[in-house]
Amino acid sequence: MKSLWNDADAARCDSELALRAYSSRLLGNDPSLVLHGGGNTSIKLEDRGTRVLYVKGTGSDLATVGESAFTPLRLDGVHEVLARENLNNAGMMQALDTCLARRPAPRPSIETLLHAGLPFRCVEHTHADAALAAMNVEDIDTVHAEVYGDRAPLVAYHHSGHALARACMDVFQARRTRNTIGLILAFHGVVAFGDDVRSSYENMIELVTRAEDYLKARGAWDIAPAAPTAIAGASALETIRGEINAVAGAPLALHIVSDAPCLAFAQRADLADISQQGPATPQHAVYTKRVPMIGHDAQTLHHYTARYRDYLDAHLGKSASALIDAAPRIVLDPASGVCAFGATARDAQIAAQMYQHDIAIITRASAHGRYRSAPPAAIAQAEFEYGGFAAKLNK
Numbered sequence: 369m370k371s372l373w374n375d376a377d378a379a380r381c382d383s384e385l386a387l388r389a390y391s392s393r394l395l396g397n398d399p400s401l402v403l404h405g406g407g408n409t410s411i412k413l414e415d416r417g418t419r420v421l422y423v424k425g426t427g428s429d430l431a432t433v434g435e436s437a438f439t440p441l442r443l444d445g446v447h448e449v450l451a452r453e454n455l456n457n458a459g460m461m462q463a464l465d466t467c468l469a470r471r472p473a474p475r476p477s478i479e480t481l482l483h484a485g486l487p488f489r490c491v492e493h494t495h496a497d498a499a500l501a502a503m504n505v506e507d508i509d510t511v512h513a514e515v516y517g518d519r520a521p522l523v524a525y526h527h528s529g530h531a532l533a534r535a536c537m538d539v540f541q542a543r544r545t546r547n548t549i550g551l552i553l554a555f556h557g558v559v560a561f562g563d564d565v566r567s568s569y570e571n572m573i574e575l576v577t578r579a580e581d582y583l584k585a586r587g588a589w590d591i592a593p594a595a596p597t598a599i600a601g602a603s604a605l606e607t608i609r610g611e612i613n614a615v616a617g618a619p620l621a622l623h624i625v626s627d628a629p630c631l632a633f634a635q636r637a638d639l640a641d642i643s644q645q646g647p648a649t650p651q652h653a654v655y656t657k658r659v660p661m662i663g664h665d666a667q668t669l670h671h672y673t674a675r676y677r678d679y680l681d682a683h684l685g686k687s688a689s690a691l692i693d694a695a696p697r698i699v700l701d702p703a704s705g706v707c708a709f710g711a712t713a714r715d716a717q718i719a720a721q722m723y724q725h726d727i728a729i730i731t732r733a734s735a736h737g738r739y740r741s742a743p744p745a746a747i748a749q750a751e752f753e754y755g756g757f758a759a760k761l762n763k
């Protein structure tokens with residue numbers, strides 16, 4: 369992966385925050401690094417004697433981010449929140465609200481504490497496809513040691529927020545060397561940091577390039593999809609569509625992608641194994657749900673929704689589970705490829721795009737190891753905290 373840093377564009381930025389926004393857009397414009405609201409960046413600046421953390425707020429997209437999308441927070445206050453024990457994310461967000469350096473401001477990112485805790489001027493966080501394709505395997509520790517070692521120590525999976533930030537600090541303090549430029553978040557993504565905007569951005573590029581090089585060396589990068597077989601029966605999907613709407617409780621938009629990679633994936637002999645592990649990063653589940661449904665007859669839908677309800681009940685409890693419908697968002701069909709459903713046409717398109725990235729990641733991971741994802745409990749929590757499926761449907 370090449371750095372897209374351009375000195376002329378950088379020179380046009382009239383403040384450090386503007387420069388921070390510029391390099392954030394470089395990351396955000398590459399869908400292999402972040403998709404639809406994923407990822408975040410930050411910079412720590414002096415503001416009239418106060419150290420202020422500017423971290424990309426929730427609700428904005430890194431691809432188009434400007435200076436006003438960064439939430440200014442008093443760094444000292446955020447450090448105090450990070451130091452608190454056993455804080456849940458609702459409590460964390462309440463405490464962060466009292467740290468705002470100015471109002472109005474965008475709602476702080478759920479990863480604010482992670483950005484605050486790392487003792488570098490700039491921090492970047494992405495869900496880079498290449499890193500996920502290299503790391504999302506059963507043998508993650510061995511692969512990590514080979515690809516990153518102390519350059520970017522491995523942090524075991526934790527849900528985003530206070531727990532993840534604390535885990536990152538523990539690993540950083542225990543394993544950091546002079547060689548360290550980032551952290552690898554298992555089944556989630558990459559963190560890079562640096563003391564200026566450019567070096568921090570280019571440290572992210574280096575960490576992603578290391579994963580690409582590893583995949584290339586194992587023949588797991590350039591993977592031509594197997595030639596898909598033409599199968600009749602794509603229209604059968606229309607029959608099940610009404611039943612899926614009934615489970616969702618509202619009519620869902622449908623977006624079908626029948627290109628060669630999607631068809632080849634839907635026709636893989638090992639589909640029932642590799643497609644049922646979970647998404648490459650929990651955030652994808654907000655649009656794709658944890659796992660796709662394979663096939664589209666009424667019996668399959670019945671089994672899918674029953675299993676999905678059990679999974680939500682087990683990990684969220686009945687009352688939270690009831691807020692999420694159990695209808696699939698991705699249906700894999702050997703005749704049609706990827707059939708993505710969403711509360712709106714845009715949601716269906718985003719779901720399809722995210723699943724296409726999952727296909728690329730799962731395919732590459734399966735070419736050098738056994739694909740794995742974050743545990744089901746973590747994905748359920750992501751669906752609940754970031755998703756709001758029910759809220760969207762009710763709108």
Ligand SMILES: [Zn+2]
Nearest residue numbers: 407493556557
């Ligand atoms: Zn993330």
